[in-house]
Amino acid sequence: MIRIGIDLGGTNIAAGIVTEEGVLLCKKSVPTGRERAAQEVLKDLAMLCRSVVQENGYQMSDVISIGIGSPGLADPVNGKIIYANNLNFNDIDVRGIVNAYVDVPVYVENDANCAALGESTVGAAKGYRNSITVTLGTGVGGGIIINGQIYSGTFFGAGELGHMVTRMNGEHCTCGRHGCWEAYASATALIRDTKVAAAKSPFSLLAKTVNADVNAVNAKTPFDAAQLGDEVAKAVIANYTKYVAEGITNLINIFQPEIIVIGGGVCYQGDNILIPIRESVISMIYGGESALKTKLAIAQLGNDAGIIGAAMLNAVTA
């Protein structure tokens, strides 16, 4: 028997075949075509399930469940997407529509929650009951796992960890508030701060790395320049990791989970980012290193976390 996990994104729909134990065997994707009606998008999603199954030598009767990770607000109880700005979905009965094409139990959940569940079941947080997975990407997303299950709050909107204000009256955030953690700890913020630093120090290695073209800066740029010994880049990273650590320290004080997993594009830096974050957390936590009971780790599943977690949705709630 197999599970299907879906990452329903604004650009692509990716479907993966996952074993009962959570191993991703293969995946396939199609464009979302999000300008279309939800009915059309979800029909394609159902057809993608059929084709990924058939092309890999399985039959639909082998499929235990289809789990769908979606941006925005999902209602896992009723299998609905309440609201997803990226998809233009508003109160969509995902389970009902998909079941019109494939007769397999359908589960729906927020994509960041799916990623957290993926890391919790087979990734960096495997074996821990309470974990938080923070994703440092365009924004800062998060998923909370308590007792091995997704905690999505009473109204399914929990886990907006990026919209915890860490700097009152600080940088403007897309949510309308000022000083959200996301406005400092996202990859977007890192790129913004790197651009400012490169513009300020045009003779730095950092600026030279992008041939003084700040528009060429990406989230990897400061790490590349720091690797070459550039002090300007090192300062950018030191600042950034301190920002990340501020929010992580808050989460430890609030949740004291067994482990916090750091994912998203910047996590490919591995220890280059994990070690300074951990040092900064230790400098901030009450009681110092001996009081830091929460493990910090880099995500292990990369972009597949969402697919794997979606596939495992019914495995942990059943």
Add this chain to the structure above:
Amino acid sequence: MIRIGIDLGGTNIAAGIVTEEGVLLCKKSVPTGRERAAQEVLKDLAMLCRSVVQENGYQMSDVISIGIGSPGLADPVNGKIIYANNLNFNDIDVRGIVNAYVDVPVYVENDANCAALGESTVGAAKGYRNSITVTLGTGVGGGIIINGQIYSGTFFGAGELGHMVTRMNGEHCTCGRHGCWEAYASATALIRDTKVAAAKSPFSLLAKTVNADVNAVNAKTPFDAAQLGDEVAKAVIANYTKYVAEGITNLINIFQPEIIVIGGGVCYQGDNILIPIRESVISMIYGGESALKTKLAIAQLGNDAGIIGAAMLNAVTA
């Protein structure tokens, strides 16, 4: 049958007789004498249980359980106090010591968690599965209730909501960090800000309320002066409620509980404090008033929340 709930504080030990349904019938307290050894303090605690039971016409065989709320870090699994600075307790086997004097099941939990459980079982959060009780006092304490049970984190240290930084590099906090929510939203912070305002505006009603003696300022002072129409006091309160709302908005974004209960001394102000906090939360929450799904309420049990919650400890975990 009855339950006993204990509030083991740095100054007094208060014991209450609580019905099976969570109604506090009577209470009695003795000085803690915290300079003494834990063994002595806990012997007194056990004797207090005996006397409150006997003086109220019950017998020890009527007692279902003794629940003890303690400051600091408690280990409910093993019935221990791991660490309580206020009591000078360090890895104390509370259950073992108390059971040497009274043969009744003993439960131990952090006091803020007990208060949250009290509000959850019979107070302002009664009937809600997911709630957070925030206590605005000398510091800012908090208790998290998920699925009707205390969430105390893997290492029993969760719920340090006051030590969420909301203003990076801000006011110094007792925990060693800067800009903790507690440094702005505690009653201590309100008193500090009121003193500054009174000193700056010596001809204000606020200053006159305390006869220009800033040392006479307490947490009630700004509310009394605001009631009389004083603009300086109103500004202090507006600032303070905004600070409180910042942290509450963070908690909503992180947890989206059904209800957040606000307790501590300042909550006696009722709507005078609840309404501006709620307005401020609405101004900050993404999507505004219609997106605010979490109810905000004033605590109902006052200082008895801890005793009642302690008494109910085994009722919700059994």
